[in-house]
Amino acid sequence: MSGGRRLKVNLRDKVAGVVFGTAIGDALGYPVEFMSMPEIESLGRVKDYLCCEKIDGTLAAPYSDDTQMFRAVLEGLLKAGRSADLEQAALTVAGEFIKWSKSPENNRSPGNACMAGCRNLASGKYWRESGKPESGGCGSAMRSMAYGIWFWNEPKKAALWAGEHTLVTHGHPMARAGAAAVAAGTAYAVKDSEIDGLVRIMINAAKDYDASTSQMLEDSYTYAKDESVQAKDVLDKWRGWRGDEAVAASLFCVLRHPDDFEKAVLEAVNSPGDSDSLGAITGAMLGARVGIKGIRKDWIERIEKTNQLKELAERAFTTIEEKNIGGLQ
Template identity: 30%
Template sequence: MRKTKVYYRGCLIGGAIGDALGWPVEFMSLEEIKSKYGNRGISSLVIGRRGRAEVTDDTQMTLFTAEGLLRGETRGYNKGVSETGKCVYNAYLRWLYTQGDPADDTLNIYDGYLIKQKELYVKRAPGMTCLTALRNREMGTVDNPLNDSKGCGCVMRVAPVGLFYRPQFAFNKGMECSAITHGHIIGHLSAGAFAYIIASIMSGMDIAHSVEDTLIELSKYYNSEEMVDLLKKAINLSMGKKSNEVCIKELGQGWIAEEAIAIAVFCALRYKDDFEGAIMAAVNHSGDSDSTGAMTGNIVGAHLGLNKIPRKWTSKLELYDVITKVADDLLTGYSDDGDWWMKYPGY
């Protein structure tokens, strides 16, 4: 079992580091990356104007997902009605507010811990599907989708679901969180699968067995065949001798959900005991480098724990204290000590 701070922090900090490493090269081709950073590609965090390596909407929305989960469970205890999906949706509206959109005066939701963190009030190329869906002020669900999008914005934010729920619940909760803004079933399944992988790792499995169990769970769902095949391809490529660049190109660019999770699974399996190697592989390609970096960091960070993430990266990371606090709160929320909701009234 990995129900300790070091692994919860490892998951969220690992994701943030992958996000920060990939952010400067997100819209660059591999050739452009190598031209600017050398043949190995980008390998060091770029320090921004605030003196820290910057994270993007991937980390921001991951934090707000966690806040929504915590509020949902708090509401369930205090009022007897959970409505976790609605609470995550409201958390995403608070994220939208940090992106410069006006508050909706008809909603009494603009409070809590994260909305007070000024470092979150910055736009780092947020996904248009997330922005558009939330601006419409309508919450999507699996049964009532808002659109037909399966952009990776629906999957890069759901690692907290895997930290908060046991595997048997994480898949469906991941799908629910995805459907709030993205309507395509493959996006929902990708988010469910990613949450399931994280939850399985936290239950004590290694990465390989977590992915294998996820494939079994995924195969129970209608229209999952193409995604199952892509993940199996990622597994096979991770065990082969082809270069990272060639393998990732075969899996896609990561702009859509199933490609993003496939790339993350490939990198995490190939470098399961090497956080630095996994992250570097995940961001140095011609695609959505910050999202594939973030998801890879979530997986390998959950597996290895914070202590195995290089200090040269954690010491430079934006929002480090906020991320670790949220990770700790997710851990406390998972426990059965009976009083966690009293400790975090800000949620």
């Protein structure tokens, strides 16, 4: 594996890289979610956007509920503001989830656990109790890169807030571990390019919630270093429906292509599992590493609501720069 050099990308580029990396990875994988590998192979594999729709008067590649929920988290954090504590921020994020769940745009096959949590929130249930204890899917991991942006210079705090916010929709330890690992990994990748450090911080973040998820991330690292291990075998084993599998499979793709956004994301989405979530998580971490300049311009231009995503990324950057969230250096 490569990835030992420090990448010279400024914070604005990195924040935009996470925002667009999430959405683009999601959109690349969205059309083939639920497809088998033979079905994906029959399409010639995913090499570019497979689906374009007229959205807001423009032909664009649609993303799924993954990016919609990621946007809801980041909007919630921005509305809560720098001075909000975890409780205040979680309540604001929960409010954004309720709004999203009732939106006519919520027609992208949202997960059952996410919708159940939103219904419980809307009925007045406290956010720490709205998610089902047995829910261990990847629905919280796929949106937790927002905490990596917010606390870009504090990966441990990013992991803590992500792991706690998971309770809104998912109560199982593996879901909390997966979300914590994604947030910590994204935060670390924004500020540092040392690949072993990325792995360590994700493993440790997961370990705070679930030892088996932490071990799976260690296994991912081992597989990625072994050139005899084929990506197709890893992605068939870890299909990504569970929180632990989604993060382990995504980390594998990041480690195999630590400086190449296109290769990493395309490897992630050519999967017989939760292709859009694998694409979103892989895209977020690679976007954090290489920044917006490391992502294909045509993918940026053709993604759904590209101008809204640019505006969201700029607001997030301005906030963490001016308000010194995470200690800008």
